[in-house]
Amino acid sequence: xxxxxxxxxxxxxxxxxxxxxxxxxxxxxxxxxxxxxxxxxxxxxxxxxxxxxxxxxxxxxxxxxxxxxxxxxxxxxxxxxxxxxxxxxxxxxxxxxxxxxxxxxxxxxxxxxxxxxxxxxxxxxxxxxxxxxxxxxxxxxxxxxxxxxxx
Amino acid sequence: xxxxxxxxxxxxxxxxxxxxxxxxxxxxxxxxxxxxxxxxxxxxxxxxxxxxxxxxxxxxxxxxxxxxxxxxxxxxxxxxxxxxxxxxxxxxxxxxxxxxxxxxxxxxxxxxxxxxxxxxxxxxxxxxxxxxxxxxxxxxxxxxxxxxxxx
Amino acid sequence: xxxxxxxxxxxxxxxxxxxxxxxxxxxxxxxxxxxxxxxxxxxxxxxxxxxxxxxxxxxxxxxxxxxxxxxxxxxxxxxxxxxxxxxxxxxxxxxxxxxxxxxxxxxxxxxxxxxxxxxxxxxxxxxxxxxxxxxxxxxxxxxxxxxxxxx
Amino acid sequence: xxxxxxxxxxxxxxxxxxxxxxxxxxxxxxxxxxxxxxxxxxxxxxxxxxxxxxxxxxxxxxxxxxxxxxxxxxxxxxxxxxxxxxxxxxxxxxxxxxxxxxxxxxxxxxxxxxxxxxxxxxxxxxxxxxxxxxxxxxxxxxxxxxxxxxx
Numbered sequence: 001x002x003x004x005x006x007x008x009x010x011x012x013x014x015x016x017x018x019x020x021x022x023x024x025x026x027x028x029x030x031x032x033x034x035x036x037x038x039x040x041x042x043x044x045x046x047x048x049x050x051x052x053x054x055x056x057x058x059x060x061x062x063x064x065x066x067x068x069x070x071x072x073x074x075x076x077x078x079x080x081x082x083x084x085x086x087x088x089x090x091x092x093x094x095x096x097x098x099x100x101x102x103x104x105x106x107x108x109x110x111x112x113x114x115x116x117x118x119x120x121x122x123x124x125x126x127x128x129x130x131x132x133x134x135x136x137x138x139x140x141x142x143x144x145x146x147x148x149x150x151x
Numbered sequence: 152x153x154x155x156x157x158x159x160x161x162x163x164x165x166x167x168x169x170x171x172x173x174x175x176x177x178x179x180x181x182x183x184x185x186x187x188x189x190x191x192x193x194x195x196x197x198x199x200x201x202x203x204x205x206x207x208x209x210x211x212x213x214x215x216x217x218x219x220x221x222x223x224x225x226x227x228x229x230x231x232x233x234x235x236x237x238x239x240x241x242x243x244x245x246x247x248x249x250x251x252x253x254x255x256x257x258x259x260x261x262x263x264x265x266x267x268x269x270x271x272x273x274x275x276x277x278x279x280x281x282x283x284x285x286x287x288x289x290x291x292x293x294x295x296x297x298x299x300x301x302x
Numbered sequence: 303x304x305x306x307x308x309x310x311x312x313x314x315x316x317x318x319x320x321x322x323x324x325x326x327x328x329x330x331x332x333x334x335x336x337x338x339x340x341x342x343x344x345x346x347x348x349x350x351x352x353x354x355x356x357x358x359x360x361x362x363x364x365x366x367x368x369x370x371x372x373x374x375x376x377x378x379x380x381x382x383x384x385x386x387x388x389x390x391x392x393x394x395x396x397x398x399x400x401x402x403x404x405x406x407x408x409x410x411x412x413x414x415x416x417x418x419x420x421x422x423x424x425x426x427x428x429x430x431x432x433x434x435x436x437x438x439x440x441x442x443x444x445x446x447x448x449x450x451x452x453x
Numbered sequence: 454x455x456x457x458x459x460x461x462x463x464x465x466x467x468x469x470x471x472x473x474x475x476x477x478x479x480x481x482x483x484x485x486x487x488x489x490x491x492x493x494x495x496x497x498x499x500x501x502x503x504x505x506x507x508x509x510x511x512x513x514x515x516x517x518x519x520x521x522x523x524x525x526x527x528x529x530x531x532x533x534x535x536x537x538x539x540x541x542x543x544x545x546x547x548x549x550x551x552x553x554x555x556x557x558x559x560x561x562x563x564x565x566x567x568x569x570x571x572x573x574x575x576x577x578x579x580x581x582x583x584x585x586x587x588x589x590x591x592x593x594x595x596x597x598x599x600x601x602x603x604x
Contacts (some may be wrong), residue, residue, distance in 0.1 A: 006311070008264070010562065012488075012491070014484060014487060015321060015487050015491065016321065016327050016329060016483075016484040016487055018322040018323070019317060019320050019321065019322070019325045020203075020320040020323075020375060021208060021210060021271070021322075023210075023322075025184055025317070025318050026181060026210075026211040026214065027178045027179070027318060028178070029471040030177060030178035030181065030469075031467060034178075034467060034468050035465075035467055038183075038465070038468065047527065049526060049527045057172060059172060059174075059177075059218070059221070060177040060218055061218055062215075062216065062218065063177065063215070063218075064213075064215045064216075065213065065214045065215075066210055066213050067210070067211070067213065067214075069272065070210070073322060074500065074501070074502045075492065092223055101291070104378045120172070126199055137517075139177070147548055148323065163337075163340070164336055165333060165336060166336050166340065166472060166473070166478070167333040167336055167478050169331075169473035170468060170469065170471045170472065170473070171468070171471035171472070171473065171475045171476075171526060172473075173473045174473075176469050178469060181318075182316060182318040185317050186314070189316075189317065189376060191312070199376070199377065200375060200376045224473060225340060225349065225350070225351045250518060254454045256485070265337060297385075320504075323510060323512060323573070325512075328483060328512075329480045329481070329483035329484055329487075329511040329517065330480070332479060332483065333480055336480075360519055361474065361520070362525070363519070363520055364517075364518065364519050364520065365479065365516070365517070365518045365520075366515075366516070366517045366518075367514075367515065367516045367517075368514070368515050369512070369514055369515065372512070372573065418509035422474070430489075
């Protein structure tokens with residue numbers, strides 16, 4: 001069985017991201033997921049900023065995060081990002097965040113996005129930008145699973 | 152049937168909370184949920200800062216958020232917070248965020264917290280602070296549902 | 303001698319605003335200054351969001367902040383905001399942040415803003431919006447100092 | 454005349470750092486300055502996190518920032534950091550932030566820090582940690598200027 005393409009990017013934890021518990025404040029992991037999405041696009045040969053210039057936005061409709069171990073100031077962390085699901089109207093990313101030093105899984109989660117125009121009205125990406133849609137689908141396991149079914 | 156006590160607090164959306172989509176950046180709603188928890192404690196006659204001084208922390212273990220409509224800069228929003236579930240080792244809050252001007256539901260979600268000591272090791276709140284635990288339980292619908300069952 | 307009109311607004315320190323030193327992370331005071339500017343406009347009978355809808359922006363060109371005492375999580379703080387200087391092309395705000403509980407001055411500073419259009423190109427507010435300019439001038443001590451001169 | 458050692462580090466602008474003007478929200482540059490300080494220490498062979506573990510903190514006492522051109526989402530920016538001044542009780546960093554693509558200077562500024570213990574009480578670094586103090590002084594132009602005076 002085939003699997004989605006996983007993209008990886010590393011960032012260093014900032015002091016501003018800590019809170020008085022001495023660990024990274026939980027909301028910052030959503031910022032890191034966004035870094036993961038940006039680098040997902042770039043590493044796959046595309047820039048999310050160019051998608052926005054075409055008037056296509058991907059606002060977040062749902063987010064689910066599990067916090068296993070806290071990241072600490074100055075930790076180098078690895079954000080792994082892949083497409084968990086895609087349909088003509090929505091895209092779901094999955095993420096895992098690891099601390100590089102000990103390969104500990106810190107956080108994992110998903111964000112579900114809808115394709116919208118600049119006025120935040122839903123659109124069908126497959127109709128407006130069929131090539132981009134096909135490319136995103138190819139990054140996911142969706143098409144692969146379909147292929148399996150036809151065997 | 153009885154329901155949990157819902158606490159409400161209002162905040163004004165800050166410019167710093169917007170992003171280049173022209174709406175509130177999604178991670179900020181988790182900050183607002185935290186404001187909701189702080190005011191939940193205060194309005195119920197207790198301060199979360201005092202709980203931390205006793206060496207008891209409530210780090211977030213899971214967060215689930217649904218984004219229905221975006222909040223905008225300068226909107227007055229109402230954060231409604233209640234306890235959805237409580238056990239001796241964990242506490243789950245639920246939230247709804249409304250725009251005050253049009254009573255539109257913008258965002259809802261849940262955060263699950265574990266009770267820990269200052270070293271972030273899990274504790275049983277019911278054993279360490281039975282009075283606080285009883286008070287939290289009374290704020291939730293858990294006990295009430297139990298009562299129902301015995302009728 | 304006459305003085306500028308000082309507007310005051312109170313906010314509660316959020317957990318997300320603390321860092322691992324156990325105090326408010328310094329960059330957040332700039333966010334609070336922005337809250338002060340927003341409330342300055344509102345209390346004076348005008349909304350900054352309406353100024354932006356007219357296509358007039360006030361990006362920050364300079365910021366100077368002195369940190370005297372740290373604010374703590376859950377502190378109620380009072381942000382005092384006034385116009386320190388205004389010319390047809392720029393506006394300088396001054397701020398003082400006090401902890402309400404002990405009236406301790408925590409932070410003070412200034413931000414200098416230029417008037418721009420939506421493309422961030424400088425404009426002369428006195429020409430484009432003479433009434434708003436006159437109103438801002440009246441909030442500052444500038445006009446008052448002129449009056450003094452005529453006595 | 455000799456000059457301080459300048460350390461450079463590059464970061465990618467995050468979506469969460471933008472605001473509804475479509476550019477980076479100004480307070481975020483202070484976060485970037487902090488990234489510059491962290492990398493200053495690391496590149497010079499020392500970790501700021503280790504300094505904190507010794508109970509020595511460098512809270513910010515003053516910050517001065519000039520915003521020349523806005524950074525945009527997805528820009529790669531170069532943060533240059535050096536010591537502008539050091540005394541036994543305080544340390545002043547200077548920064549310049551450039552956009553890598555066009556080598557445009559975006560922002561420059563300074564932050565002045567006091568050496569404190571973990572309770573945020575001022576200390577003399579030269580007395581407590583003479584080796585670290587000597588190292589920091591060597592990174593700055595201070596000692597060099599003293600050398601000049603003896604010529």
